[in-house]
Amino acid sequence: MGAFCPGHPRAGMARTEGNAMKKILLATDFSERSDRALRRATLLARQFGASLALIHVVDDDQPRRIVEAEQEEAARLLRQMAVTLREVDGVECETRVILAPPFAGVATAVAELAPDLLVIGPHRRQILRDVFIGTTAERTIRLAHCPVLMVNAAPVGTYRHVLQTTDLSEGSRDALQRFAALDIAGRARMTLLHVFEAPALRLAFSHAIPKDGQEVYLEDEARKAASELADFVSTAGLADVRQIVRRNATAAQHEILKAAESEAADLIVLSTHGRTGLTKLLIGSVTEHVLRASTVDILAIPPTGDA
Structure with a gap:
């Protein structure tokens, strides 16, 4: 059985007055797939005049010297991204490096920053499994309490x-x-x-x-x-x-x-x-x-x- 289509032939969801999208949170691992998420988050921030928070989570279950090196490099990369967003895209943003297991770090950022939307890329497939399957997924979504946008496709404009x-x-x-x-x-x-x-x-x-x-x-x-x-x-x-x-x-x-x-x-x-x-x-x-x-x-x- 195929699709059965009642209702109006054109589409459009009822809207509310005012601008609900004020803060967007992007979790990045600096991969190419995260770049897709960054582009989509930037488009949305410009569309709504929203601010953008960029976070990277460094797994703290590693030797201290590795954690510190990754933290320093992540902070440097986030600052570069923030400069580009402000000067090229006109998007106001803040950055943060979090030391924690990935799901816990993202959940902490959501709780502290209270974004209207969390944007992520699919990342590597193994990481996708780690983040979204089993108790990790349940804890992430339950703790986040906000919509999560997974960006799979390269953004080419607003959604159609x-x-x-x-x-x-x-x-x-x-x-x-x-x-x-x-x-x-x-x-x-x-x-x-x-x-x-x-x-x-x-x-x-x-x-x-x-x-x-x-x-x-x-x-x-x-x-x-x-x-x-x-x-x-x-x-x-x-x-x-x-x-x-x-x-x-x-x-x-x-x-x-x-x-x-x-x-x-x-x-x-x-x-x-x-x-x-x-x-x-x-x-x-x-x-x-x-x-x-x-x-x-x-x-x-x-x-x-x-x-």
């Missing part, structure tokens, strides 16, 4: 098409409302995706339903999912967003990625809370796999209640 996702939960509704208030996407087209289940078509039951019966059942489930999504959008106060539903013919993360590709989205928005809870949704079979496999940017956003 945003694919938001929902499981129709209260946490998802709050996160989408927080996304609207953040206004990170500006005038980008907005599409809201809900991946629905068709339990009668699971392998254990599908053999008992004839093919034409399966098609009728699937159409009914798609209509039901579309109706539930429309009700969700209405009660959440999300305006002029294009709505699509997809059956989880494969795992939900694959359906999200396929939808992003077919919709030519350049940003995917995922809630860090949902019916399955933080641990399963963020660390398990959905966000973890989307983070690993996506070639476009990912915004992981907690509900307002977590702020």
Whole structure:
């Protein structure tokens, strides 16, 4: 079953008055991939007139001489970046080197600086695994309490098409409302995706339903999912967003990625809370796999209640 698309053909999320984006935090390891994150953070800072805080975390679980050498070099590189940002891009910024394990250092910076957005690059894949899988990810997101933008693609301008996702939960509704208030996407087209289940078509039951019966059942489930999504959008106060539903013919993360590709989205928005809870949704079979496999940017956003 492909996408089922009720709602307005054009897209745009309801906006709030005022400029919500005032401070952006960039965590960098000075890699080429972190350079992508820096470019995106700079674009956003200029777009919103926001200040930019640059941080680098030095792992302090090393011999002191190594820690001190890395700290000194990191401070020098951050100062150079700050000068360029001020003089070339006109972005006001501050810098900080933190001595701590990576996840703890970033969480500390978020707590102290209280940014509206944390921007990171995918870094090296092994580091991605270390940062986002298992208890490290749960602790990082829970401690950060702010939206996290992972920049996978080289920035070429403002976002053009945003694919938001929902499981129709209260946490998802709050996160989408927080996304609207953040206004990170500006005038980008907005599409809201809900991946629905068709339990009668699971392998254990599908053999008992004839093919034409399966098609009728699937159409009914798609209509039901579309109706539930429309009700969700209405009660959440999300305006002029294009709505699509997809059956989880494969795992939900694959359906999200396929939808992003077919919709030519350049940003995917995922809630860090949902019916399955933080641990399963963020660390398990959905966000973890989307983070690993996506070639476009990912915004992981907690509900307002977590702020």
